[in-house]
Amino acid sequence: MKKIIKLLALVLVLIILYFGFTTYPKLDLISGFSAKSIASGHFLDNRSKELIEKTDNDINLIDLAANTIDEAGKFATSNVYGLKERKAIYREGLGATLINDDFDVSKPYLVPKRTKLENNLSFPYGNNEPTDTVFSNIDYSKLKKAIDNAFDRLGGKSKRTRAVVVLYKNKLIAEKYDINFNKDSRILGWSMTKSITSSAFGVLAKQGKIDINKPAPIAEWQKDERKKITINDLLHMNSGLEWEENYNTICDATKMLFLAADMGKVQLDKPAQFKPNTHWNYSSGTTNLLSLILKRQFKTQQEYLDFWYSALIDKIGMNSMIVEQDMSGTFIGSSYAWATPRDWSKFGLLYLNKGNWNGDQILDESWIKYTSAPTNTSEGRYGAQFWLNAAGKFPDVPRDMFYCNGFQGQMVAIIPSLDMVIVRMGLKEDPAFDFNGFLKGIIGSVKN
Known part of the structure; x- marks a missing residue:
């Protein structure tokens, strides 16, 4: 029995040493990537934490992070097994920023002055919906097949395409979006x-x-x-x-x-x-x-x-x-x-x-x-x-x-x-x- 306990203790020590040498130095990066990804994806594109974890963050090691979102404070935090917590804050007009403990979140900040294109034109030269255009030299069934082939069937993860947009002679001739995404998705x-x-x-x-x-x-x-x-x-x-x-x-x-x-x-x-x-x-x-x-x-x-x-x-x-x-x-x-x-x-x-x-x-x-x-x-x-x-x-x-x-x-x-x-x-x-x-x-x- 003592031999078994000693063996288990040895295995535990080896696991801890392996983790220390291989993963622990990466924890700052893992939790940093995760916090930034969660904050940006959620506040810029309205994605849920669960969707971001399941898609954007399902990367080896990044998926070790535990994440939280503070809706009122507009920030996300991530850590790995309670270690190396990182924080990313969202500011309207600037997106998300991964910060450290020295960053003064109360300090006033500048944002870009934006202007929206208002010319009453259809996409792509305006923001109205594109006009229907049919080109006689395009095989639309072949085009559709090529684009469909870029996407996974429901539940698949081999291709992982989220969006395809094709312009020809300044006109939109095709577009397609995966589930959870659309033309307004950032x-x-x-x-x-x-x-x-x-x-x-x-x-x-x-x-x-x-x-x-x-x-x-x-x-x-x-x-x-x-x-x-x-x-x-x-x-x-x-x-x-x-x-x-x-x-x-x-x-x-x-x-x-x-x-x-x-x-x-x-x-x-x-x-x-x-x-x-x-x-x-x-x-x-x-x-x-x-x-x-x-x-x-x-x-x-x-x-x-x-x-x-x-x-x-x-x-x-x-x-x-x-x-x-x-x-x-x-x-x-x-x-x-x-x-x-x-x-x-x-x-x-x-x-x-x-x-x-x-x-x-x-x-x-x-x-x-x-x-x-x-x-x-x-x-x-x-x-x-x-x-x-x-x-x-x-x-x-x-x-x-x-x-x-x-x-x-x-x-x-x-x-x-x-x-x-x-x-x-x-x-x-x-x-x-x-x-x-x-x-x-x-x-x-x-x-x-």
């Missing part, structure tokens, strides 16, 4: 937000207020080799700065998103590993540094907040979009833009039409060419905060396709040669979700 774009950040630079460049080919205006870099890094290098993800982005472990990216108070400074403080424009390295920290650079272009916080919306987001009627902030008041330009699938498709349409929005040239045509041209260090995979099909990642899709891409398979695909925008929002990414087959099916419904 869905997180994750790294598709990077393309929004890039576009903000495009607007400033068009206004002649910034030169992306000049060294990045960062005072902290002026006494070392980083002073040679240009905004262009940052936009192309080839600055040469140290960065690790691996969401399967504790890395620079996860520590930034779930621990940092000032996310832009995380990449700013990193040393140079290589000379600029010699090594491509995907970095969410770089995009948040770009957001911080944008912030420093304005005299006041209010001007910075307003610019993203007045110059771009609200200008093309993406009125559902909310870009969330870190604790320092900087937009998390790498990851946290929420919008309806229809509004995500409007963003794609802006790029499809070479920066022109219903007669208003918001971005120079040259900016569209710039963002969709391969950076020399990415082997044809990446432009300026946009992904590319130039190297044929999707073999059955035109090589001129460029696209916004986000964690768990968010995509806004822009295909100039077909005059088409395809949006897919979901919880499975390539290769678990067959994006090549999905895009091929939709494209195949259009007869040349």
